[in-house]
Amino acid sequence: MKSDFFRYQAQTTPHPLAMEISHAIGSYIYDTKNKAYLDFVAGVSACPLGHNHPKVTHAIKKQLDAYLHVMVYGEYIQKPAVELTKLLANNLPDPLEKTYLTNSGTEAIEGALKLAKRATGRSEIIAAHNAYHGNTMGAMSVMGFEERKQAFRPLLPDVQFITFNDASNLEYITTNTACVILETIQGGAGFIEPQNAYLEKVRNCCDTVGALLILDEIQPGIGRTGKLFGFEHYNCIPDILVTGKGLGGGMPIGAFTASGKLMDVLQDKPKLGHITTFGGHPVIAASALATLKEITGGHLMSEALEKETLFRQLLVHPLIKEIRGKGLMLAIITTSEKITNALILKSQEKGLILFWLLFEPKAIRITPPLTISNEEITKGCAIIIEILDEIHNQNH
Numbered sequence: 001m002k003s004d005f006f007r008y009q010a011q012t013t014p015h016p017l018a019m020e021i022s023h024a025i026g027s028y029i030y031d032t033k034n035k036a037y038l039d040f041v042a043g044v045s046a047c048p049l050g051h052n053h054p055k056v057t058h059a060i061k062k063q064l065d066a067y068l069h070v071m072v073y074g075e076y077i078q079k080p081a082v083e084l085t086k087l088l089a090n091n092l093p094d095p096l097e098k099t100y101l102t103n104s105g106t107e108a109i110e111g112a113l114k115l116a117k118r119a120t121g122r123s124e125i126i127a128a129h130n131a132y133h134g135n136t137m138g139a140m141s142v143m144g145f146e147e148r149k150q151a152f153r154p155l156l157p158d159v160q161f162i163t164f165n166d167a168s169n170l171e172y173i174t175t176n177t178a179c180v181i182l183e184t185i186q187g188g189a190g191f192i193e194p195q196n197a198y199l200e201k202v203r204n205c206c207d208t209v210g211a212l213l214i215l216d217e218i219q220p221g222i223g224r225t226g227k228l229f230g231f232e233h234y235n236c237i238p239d240i241l242v243t244g245k246g247l248g249g250g251m252p253i254g255a256f257t258a259s260g261k262l263m264d265v266l267q268d269k270p271k272l273g274h275i276t277t278f279g280g281h282p283v284i285a286a287s288a289l290a291t292l293k294e295i296t297g298g299h300l301m302s303e304a305l306e307k308e309t310l311f312r313q314l315l316v317h318p319l320i321k322e323i324r325g326k327g328l329m330l331a332i333i334t335t336s337e338k339i340t341n342a343l344i345l346k347s348q349e350k351g352l353i354l355f356w357l358l359f360e361p362k363a364i365r366i367t368p369p370l371t372i373s374n375e376e377i378t379k380g381c382a383i384i385i386e387i388l389d390e391i392h393n394q395n396h
C-alpha cells in the first residue's frame with residue numbers, strides 16, 4: 001500500500017510520516033503490523049473522545065440506517081443538525097445562538113469573514129501575525145505567516161496584521177474595520193494564550209468602532225482547555241464564534257455561530273450569501289451531537305485541567321524549556337528544532353504519537369483525546385523522558 005500511497009495520493013510534504021493504519025480504538029491507533037501507538041495528538045485535536053467511541057459510532061450507525069444526504073444545506077429540517085445547533089446554543093452565552101454548519105473549519109472561517117463584511121458593509125479585516133485559520137484563499141489571506149502564502153498571492157486585499165498580545169497595535173482597529181479575527185489561543189504559533197486582558201481590550205476596541213470580533217476556536221474549542229470554549233477563560237464573548245475539528249468527534253465539520261440577528265443577514269441581499277451542499281450532513285451532525293452531549297454532560301472538561309497538571313508534573317527535563325497551553329492543548333518547547341524533530345520521530349518508533357505545530361519549529365503538540373487515562377498519560381510521558389534522556393546522554 002505504501003508505494004500506491006506515494007504514487008496515487010497527493011502529498012502535502014515531501015516527508016509524510018506514512019504510518020499504515022489498520023484500526024483505532026480509545027487512545028490507541030494500530031498499524032497493519034498490529035503495533036499499538038498511544039495517541040497524544042488525537043488527529044490534531046479532532047478526536048476529543050478518542051477513537052471509535054461507542055456513543056459516537058452508535059449515533060453514526062443509527063443515522064446511516066435512517067438517511068444520508070437528502071438536500072443542500074439549510075432547505076430541509078433534519079433532526080441531527082437541528083439538535084446539534086440547539087445544544088450548541090444552550091451551551092453558549094448570549095447573544096451567540098444561531099449556527100451555520102459547514103464541511104470544514106476553513107469553510108466556517110470563510111463564512112464568518114463573509115458575514116462580517118456583509119453585516120458591516122466594510123472590507124478591512126484585521127488578523128494576527130503567526131495566525132492560522134485554514135488554507136483556502138480567504139482563510140489564507142488572514143494567515144499571519146508570509147512564507148506559506150507568498151506563492152499564492154494575490155490574496156484578499158485590505159487585510160492588516162497586528163501582533164497578538166500587543167495592545168499598542170489595537171489602534172489599527174478603526175471605523176474602516178469590518179472585523180478582527182483571532183484564534184483565542186494561537187495554535188500554529190506555539191499555543192500562545194492571551195495575556196493581560198488582551199481579548200477584553202480587543203473586544204472594547206471593536207465595540208467602540210462598530211467592528212465585529214471573530215474568535216477562531218477550531219483548536220481550543222469543545223472542551224480541550226477545560227471549558228467548552230477557550231474564550232470562557234478570558235472574559236470576552238465574540239460576535240462570531242468559529243468551531244470545527246473536535247466538534248465532529250472524528251468526522252469532518254466546521255461551524256460559525258452568531259446572534260440570530262447577525263446570522264440572518266446571510267439570508268438576503270444577496271440571498272444564498274453562503275451556500276454549501278454537504279454542510280450539516282446528517283451523519284456528521286449525528287456524530288457531532290453525540291460528541292457534544294458526552295462532553296457537555298460529563299466530567300471530561302474538568303478532568304482536562306487535572307490531566308494538564310499531571311502532564312506538567314511528568315514533563316520536566318533539561319531539554320524541555322517550557323510547556324505552553326491550557327488543559328489538554330499543550331505544547332512542549334524543547335531547546336532546539338533538532339531535538340523536537342528527533343523526539344517526534346523516535347517516539348513513533350517507540351509507539352507514541354506526537355506531532356509538530358505549524359509555525360513554531362521547537363514545539364511538540366500534546367493534544368490527546370480528552371478521554372485519555374492518567375495511566376496512559378504516565379506511560380506516554382515516560383517514553384518522552386526516556387527519549388530525551390537518550391538524546392541528552394548522546395550529547396554529553
Ligand SMILES: Cc1ncc(COP(=O)(O)O)c(C=O)c1O
Pocket residue numbers: 104105106107109132133134135183187216217218219244245253254
Ligand atoms: C485555528 C484553526 N483554524 C482553522 C483551521 C482549519 O480547519 P480545517 O482544517 O478543518 O479546515 C485549523 C486547522 O488546523 C485551525 O487549527
